[in-house]
Amino acid sequence: MTGSCTLVETEHARVLVDFGLFQGAPSQELRNAKAPAIDFRRLNAVVCTHAHIDHCGRMGMLPRLGFDGLLFCTEPTAEILPVVLRSSANLQKVRVDEWRDGTGPDAVVLDPAPDPALGAPERDFEPPVLYQKGDAERLARGIVGVPYGAWRDIAPGIRLRLHDAGHVIGSASVELEIVHGASRVRVLFSGDVGPAVDGYLRPRGHAAEADVVIMESTTGARPLGPPPPDFQAALRSVVDDCRAGARTALLPTFSVGRAQVLVHGFARLAQEGLLEGVTVYLDSPMAIRAAELCMRHPGLLSPAARAMIDAGHSPFEFPGLHPLWSRKQSLKVAGRDGAGIVLAGSGFCDAGPILHHLELSVGHDRGLVVFTGYVLPGSMAEALAEGRARRVRINGSELDVRATVRRLHGLSGHADAEQMCEWLVGSGKAPGLVVLNHGDEPAREGMERRVRAAGATEVARPALNATLALA
Ligand SMILES: [Zn+2]
Missing domain, CATH: 3.60.15.10 (Ribonuclease Z/Hydroxyacylglutathione hydrolase-like)
Incomplete structure (x- = not known):
């Protein structure tokens, strides 16, 4: 594979x-x-x-x-x-x-x-x-x-x-x-x-x-399922969930690719005024670089993304987006209360900043973890995404999985x-x-x-x- x-x-x-x-x-x-x-x-x-x-x-x-x-x-x-x-x-x-x-x-x-x-x-x-x-x-x-x-x-x-x-x-x-x-x-x-x-x-x-x-x-x-659901609507439901419960959703992601899809999706919600009161943290300097790379090659972007650029907006930036540049900043955000979204790597949940976010979230009823794409067989991400993981160990902490785990389809x-x-x-x-x-x-x-x-x-x-x- x-x-x-x-x-x-x-x-x-x-x-x-x-x-x-x-x-x-x-x-x-x-x-x-x-x-x-x-x-x-x-x-x-x-x-x-x-x-x-x-x-x-x-x-x-x-x-x-x-x-x-x-x-x-x-x-x-x-x-x-x-x-x-x-x-x-x-x-x-x-x-x-x-x-x-x-x-x-x-x-x-x-x-x-x-x-x-x-x-x-x-x-x-x-x-x-x-x-x-x-x-x-x-x-x-x-x-x-x-x-x-x-x-x-x-x-x-x-x-x-x-x-x-x-x-x-x-x-x-x-x-x-x-x-x-x-x-x-x-x-x-x-x-x-x-x-x-x-x-x-x-x-x-x-x-x-x-x-x-x-x-x-x-x-x-x-299996070939029904046509993928409206991904923007699914993303919006995550945002609404976070806002209603004043809780933070963790989205394990990859820096090049998945993170741009998600940030672009949130940028569109922000432009429509649908992200009010929800802060999005992008915990991946590489993802920020990849978005900058996209901006240097606008001809490779979708008509919708180019239209945003023409209208003076970035398809990868919006006022509620906070890039995290260091481990210190990332640790500060981990386990925070309030309506928010954290995009952090790795997407397979085997290393990287997602682990300290998960450590403080997965054992709580208020925790919310959202998987948005492929999960590697045998990874903790797969066990969580499929709802099989009942107990996990993250950075030495043994935790019963109490958080809500959702999976958004239609975004591969x-x-x-x-x-x-x-x-x-x-x-x-x-x-x-x-x-x-x-x-x-x-x-x-x-x-x-x-x-x-x-x-x-x-x-x-x-x-x-x-x-x-x-x-
Ligand atoms: Zn690839």
């Missing part, structure tokens, strides 16, 4: 597409420390689909592994990727320091007991340091931003074109045209594809025509399975081969059934480290 990484190899060139972190149970961290069996010194280029850690989080290792070539991505990704990698290096250092003095993040579901099949929920080894700030900075010097839609030669016989994937600002599907002897093969990497319409991003297009599509399958196993950063199929065949021609990656096995099986029904005849579900011959 995580740890995206694909090597494209021809007689003359080698290109790596994505090099992400494995996430989930602590045992996944050990997989990160073991680099795949690739001669990184012989890579001609690296391509990054988007700046989410499960697609880019191991890229900081590249200089140590011997890679000193160029890294291609979209222009917005080129701006934020160095920030994400530096912050990831910093976090790795903090985690080791915390591990050594026993102050590391602690988020365990005690009742029901965790599923052993998902790996031990607690780390019993020192967290690995994959790279340091200096490595991230060295890599950053070789990052090249390529405009959407423009062809660019990136390796002998391989050229690249990036297409808007509508998932987060700067996200791309990566088209590689590979000349191999007398043949020419077009390979398209979907990256993470966003829903057909998002609140703050411009509508994305369909898959470019390709011979081979390497496609994410995150949502393959999810990922296209659902049906939208993925529409994306795939939208240009009119199904590709010769669809390779399903980036999804757990039930998701890949579900997606295979659906893409076959949509007209794909050849579908592959390769195992980790498997090699596919394309020509």
Whole structure:
């Protein structure tokens, strides 16, 4: 599901597409420390689909592994990727320091007991340091931003074109045209594809025509429900709930993507005068940077967001919004009374400021926790979101879950399975081969059934480290 990484190899060139972190149970961290069996010194280029850690989080290792070539991505990704990698290096250092003095993040579901099949929920080894700030900075010097839609030669016989994937600002599907002897093969990497319409991003297009599509399958196993409810109305009901009960809702979120969707949603409510008396705290400096990045690329935003800009409003700012820049500010807000909303990471509730907010909220009847998107199987977020968690331990405090937990649907950063199929065949021609990656096995099986029904005849579900011959 995580740890995206694909090597494209021809007689003359080698290109790596994505090099992400494995996430989930602590045992996944050990997989990160073991680099795949690739001669990184012989890579001609690296391509990054988007700046989410499960697609880019191991890229900081590249200089140590011997890679000193160029890294291609979209222009917005080129701006934020160095920030994400530096912050990831910093976090790795903090985690080791915390591990050594026993102050590391602690988020365990005690009742029901965790599923052993998902790996031990607690780390019993020192967290690995994959790279340091200096490595991230060295890599950053070789990052090249390529405009959407423009062809660019990136390796002998391989050229690249990036297409808007509508998932987060700067996200791309990566088209590689590979000349191999007398043949020419077009390979398209979907990256993470966003829903057909998002609140703050411009509508994305369909898959470019390709011979081979390497496609994410995150949502393959999810049932296709009724059309998503009106998300603005759902957000408004959370606001009304907070105001009526003078209580604070915690929204676990991710800095790049989810946080912009939510802040934009609240900005729209504020503009309509529906946020009166409710303070929104954005507990994520990275989310503030991502919103600034959106503002530097207004052409990539939705017509509604652009209309707000034209009218003199920011789609990501409003008078009731308070960014929190430090841990000190964050601790001050934690456990506060009164009508408020706290957006804090991580979205999986495994680390980050959300933990001290949850620690002071989850054991109280007045607590309110609202999940708004995908939750990683096996995470505390999943157990809470599904209403299964009865007792948890957060930063050493054992707590009975008494807070109200709500889940807002209709706001996924990922296209659902049906939208993925529409994306795939939208240009009119199904590709010769669809390779399903980036999804757990039930998701890949579900997606295979659906893409076959949509007209794909050849579908592959390769195992980790498997090699596919394309020509
Ligand atoms: Zn993503």
